[in-house]
Amino acid sequence: MATFMQDYPPLLGSIEMAVSHVRKIVAVHQPARVDDAEAIVRALMGDALTRTGPNENISMITMADPGRIRFEVHDPNTSVPGAYPDPDAHRIASARADRYGSRRTRDGHMYWAELHGQGAHP
Structure with a gap:
């Protein structure tokens, strides 16, 4: 398994940075799912911005x-203050993912999504 971890500041530009990073990974591992990955990451990162303060x-x-x-x-x-979640973010992510979910964590909140290709074992 290859694992890639990135931290992003709560800025709109972080969405595009995350999408660019993910496109490169998915293009190698599941090229047919690049558009799905982009839509999922764009939706989840945009939603996370509404729950991340300026020093987080x-x-x-x-x-x-x-x-x-x-x-x-x-x-x-x-x-x-003044940040409102996109009501479509989770609908978009869950529609494009093969598996999708969320949970509270010790440090806040986590959304996850999976894309399956050939040979996947959910």
């Missing part, structure tokens, strides 16, 4: 196994 970071972990790629987006779940 969003963490993204991408794990690539043969036949499966998993994305985890971790945020501190902080109330950010």
Whole structure:
């Protein structure tokens, strides 16, 4: 398994940085799913921005196994004044992912999504 971890500041530009990073990984491991990966990461990172204060970071972990790629987006779940979650973010991510979920963590909140390719074992 290859694991890639990145931290991003809570800035709009971080979404494109994360998408660019993920496109490179998915292009190697599951090229047919690059567009799905981009839509998922864009939605989850955008949503995480609404729960990340100015002195905090969003963490993204991408794990690539043969036949499966998993994305985890971790945020501190902080109330950010004037920030409102995109009601479509989770609908988009869950529609494009083969598996999708969320949970509270010790440090905040985590959304995860998986893309399966040939040889995947969910």
